């Protein structure tokens with residue numbers, strides 16, 4: 332089973348280009364799915380959710396999103412994810428239709444999680460994001476929380492974006508969250524949507540379990556997706572390139588409690 336989904340580029344409607352579409356039909360993921368779309372200016376995309384909730388993240392550009400008689404005009408705060416400006420998102424509850432119209436060329440990530448529990452449609456402005464500077468030495472990273480577990484605005488979805496600069500590691504030391512053992516550890520599947528700067532860059536990502544029954548190290552390129560059904564999932568960024576990824580997490584309980592690999596936990600304790 333490959334955990335890597337390389338970018339595609341299929342025009343699914345006039346001016347709407349499908350970059351990624353990972354879901355239960357082409358992955359083992361039960362709690363998470365993702366679409367990434369590139370919209371030409373003035374292009375539109377619409378969808379009606381089945382038994383899913385969705386997080387619509389305006390990765391780049393400006394769009395108008397409509398959902399459940401609400402209209403959010405001119406949302407999106409950046410021209411590139413690497414502007415490192417927290418962007419806007421819209422949460423759409425289960426079973427609802429939504430529409431996206433691009434005011435400029437735009438890139439949209441739609442995160443999904445199956446549920447029949449209704450939460451209200453909500454605009455998540457970038458300026459509410461909790462920003463974190465994590466790590467030290469060569470595992471420094473910038474974390475912009477879009478929909479963290481302390482915002483009770485979704486049934487299952489957790490969304491966060493992470494910037495890892497040249498020569499650093501993130502999701503490191505390795506941690507897992509694949510045991511439903513609260514309060515110690517939560518069971519959360521995870522999807523990574525990656526971007527690189529410059530675009531020809533790559534990162535290495537390893538996904539592995541304690542018993543190494545799953546142990547896959549991948550070369551990940553711009554706009555690739557990596558799925559993490561279980562296991563540890565560190566990311567290494569080569570010198571000269573900067574990494575961005577957006578994480579979608581979901582599982583039985585909407586809380587992020589992770590377990591560090593014991594043999595690497597000393598990394599955290601360095602002075």
Ligand SMILES: O=C[C@H](O)[C@@H](O)[C@H](O)CC(=O)O
Nearest residue numbers: 465472491493501502503578
């Ligand atoms: O489990 C969460 C994901 O692995 C990342 O969001 C990770 O926590 C980012 C980081 O801390 O480096």
